[in-house]
Amino acid sequence: AQSVSQHNHHVILSEAASLELGCNYSYGGTVNLFWYVQYPGQHLQLLLKYFSGDPLVKGIKGFEAEFIKSKFSFNLRKPSVQWSDTAEYFCAVKHGGATNKLIFGTGTLLAVQP
Amino acid sequence: ETGVTQSPTHLIKTRGQQVTLRCSSQSGHNTVSWYQQALGQGPQFIFQYYREEENGRGNFPPRFSGLQFPNYSSELNVNALELDDSALYLCASTVDYQETQYFGPGTRLLVL
Numbered sequence A: 001a002q003s004v005s006q007h008n009h010h011v012i013l014s015e016a017a018s019l020e021l022g023c024n025y026s027y028g029g030t031v032n033l034f035w036y037v038q039y040p041g042q043h044l045q046l047l048l049k050y051f052s053g054d055p056l057v058k059g060i061k062g063f064e065a066e067f068i069k070s071k072f073s074f075n076l077r078k079p080s081v082q083w084s085d086t087a088e089y090f091c092a093v094k095h096g097g098a099t100n101k102l103i104f105g106t107g108t109l110l111a112v113q114p
Numbered sequence B: 001e002t003g004v005t006q007s008p009t010h011l012i013k014t015r016g017q018q019v020t021l022r023c024s025s026q027s028g029h030n031t032v033s034w035y036q037q038a039l040g041q042g043p044q045f046i047f048q049y050y051r052e053e054e055n056g057r058g059n060f061p062p063r064f065s066g067l068q069f070p071n072y073s074s075e076l077n078v079n080a081l082e083l084d085d086s087a088l089y090l091c092a093s094t095v096d097y098q099e100t101q102y103f104g105p106g107t108r109l110l111v112l
Helices: none
Strands: A010-014 A020-021 A033-039 A044-048 A056-058 A063-068 A073-078 A085-097 A101-106 A108-113 B006-009 B010-013 B019-024 B031-037 B044-050 B053-057 B064-068 B075-080 B088-096 B107-111
Touching: A010 A020, A010 A056, A020 A108, A033 A063, A033 A073, A044 A056, A044 A063, A044 A073, A044 B088, A063 A101, A073 A085, B006 B088, B010 B019, B019 B088, B019 B107, B031 B075, B044 B064
Parallel strands: A010 A108, B010 B107
Antiparallel strands: A020 A073, A033 A044, A033 A085, A056 A063, A063 A073, A085 A101, A085 A108, B006 B019, B019 B075, B031 B044, B031 B088, B044 B053, B064 B075, B088 B107
């Protein structure tokens, strides 16, 4: 079955530390890739997305992600985190076709200590 | 804000009851998807409605059903509630199959 794996369930960082959250998916066909963020008490928000082209994509709030097709990975990075980045982060995959079905990973809870 | 609203915000039901959750999408968003997010898990796709017809379904039993209306609102109905149905239910809308889906704040359902 198609799946998305997020290897880090909980991450604790100090402010200004660098962040990398892993995401791997299991599907060999064309995929669209997303990172969503859920701040405490807020909606799921789109952080960034990859559909085609440059495998290094930039999103909001200084986040970026790199699509490595050979590794089925789409890792999220930020060079210097802030306390306000404390949130839950979800990686998601959408397959091609007439559907908006997103397959989500289990999420990574990031706590940034001031 | 995403322009997608859901009601109610919280709901408590007992096992065996039926529940209806509502979602109001942005004007023009003709595609709505519903997701179930259990505690500690990522959202799981329940089904999708496109122009008022179901056209995609995840691994959920038939007691999960839905409706989409011409005014860009939609409903998720769950019959014969089970304890495991306790979760956050999210709707997400977009235009056709565009890349970005906009999520609502969710309805938290507790089944006792």
